[in-house]
Amino acid sequence: MIEAESALEKLRSISKTSAFNQWLGLEVTAASEGRAELQLAWRREFGQYSGFLHAGIVGALIDTACGFAAATITVEVLAAHNSVNFFRPAVATRFIAQGKILKLGKRQIFCSAELYGDSVADKRLLASGEVILMTGS
């Protein structure tokens, strides 16, 4: 679909402008109105002291999946609040974050996201989170 195609292109070009996303090697793998999916391949330097994915990277994935879900619809947004639930140690060779809009307001956009490990099939949820974004106007 053209629409999803262009949402994907839009998010990929936004992601290129973030130096941190570039360093991570974050890939935008799907997008549609109000939804976005990101993937990240594990690298050793993402680890916390036990070698699990660092909470900061988990948070970055949740935050970016939410921000990108909003960006499929709006222009500039800025996070005002986020929260993350850590369900189990985040260990995988590849991480998949799926974000969506919960409520699109004029001034605020509420989004949520889920983080999975490799096997998309068994959908073992590693973490979930929510982000409140402020619109530019």
Next chain:
Amino acid sequence: MIEAESALEKLRSISKTSAFNQWLGLEVTAASEGRAELQLAWRREFGQYSGFLHAGIVGALIDTACGFAAATITVEVLAAHNSVNFFRPAVATRFIAQGKILKLGKRQIFCSAELYGDSVADKRLLASGEVILMTGS
């Protein structure tokens, strides 16, 4: 003081075991019972799309300041939940995160942290956050 000295040493040696903290260049600059301070020098690859400190790095600083505050007292902890308030765009040449324990329970430790920009003097708060940690036992 010997106690603070040894808390500082403990946190620095924990931080060395986290590949992500090493990549960030995170410095543990102060520690006492139930409290920890971290510093991070700005680098271009920490930026989100507007060049501000990426929400994921803000979250990593909040999370680590909280985890390290707890680690001055306990052994192994794992984050179950965190939340971050973003008060203003995080722009500075140096970031300072101060974490402390709010409530030390047997099974859960509640911590909070604040993130400041360079000028410690004017204490301009960039972000604040909370983390719930589970103890190892």
Next chain:
Amino acid sequence: MIEAESALEKLRSISKTSAFNQWLGLEVTAASEGRAELQLAWRREFGQYSGFLHAGIVGALIDTACGFAAATITVEVLAAHNSVNFFRPAVATRFIAQGKILKLGKRQIFCSAELYGDSVADKRLLASGEVILMTGS
């Protein structure tokens, strides 16, 4: 189904032991493994200063829907954390809260809940929230 029937009976008998739930007139209207639904009829004394449902009552509904979802499976639980997103002014003649378990751990149970106004059909979400519960053991 016998199972759902007995879950419903269990929750109704728990609800009777809460003086606040009794004052509210909270009804348990559905239950199954890991899920619970509550209903509350609007009364004038539930209002905040603009006459909308008070944030405290919104929170009580989210919290109880989550606690009851957990109680379909476990015995005693106690809330450690909750958070609520308020999407729009909570105005309705009847409120419906649906809670479910996100992650059932040994020591922690993560739940989420959604709050709707009267028209279940159009599912206009008034609020959503999350609760982290500690198990008794």
Next chain:
Amino acid sequence: MIEAESALEKLRSISKTSAFNQWLGLEVTAASEGRAELQLAWRREFGQYSGFLHAGIVGALIDTACGFAAATITVEVLAAHNSVNFFRPAVATRFIAQGKILKLGKRQIFCSAELYGDSVADKRLLASGEVILMTGS
């Protein structure tokens, strides 16, 4: 001081317009620029199933202390998000909630609040929380 006096009067007159606050018997006991204190005497109908103060009432106290702290400065505000940490079972004959503004923005006000039991002296913290309020404009 006249200022604190008038802040107190303002909050008391707002509280009178909330039917739920009236039912609770919520008292506004102190106020100054960006700060508010509430008190609530225990009544049996505030209890959850173990007889502790119901999480909904804890949340209502946190939410109202935050909203009232903001109302000392601004006009109409509406909660967009709140979160509560429950540190221990809320048992007391009198509850004291103290709220303050963390960050006063044009469109958003971030507040935090703490809940204590009777003995203000020993300041045993029962719960703490945060609220994000949207300004009317």
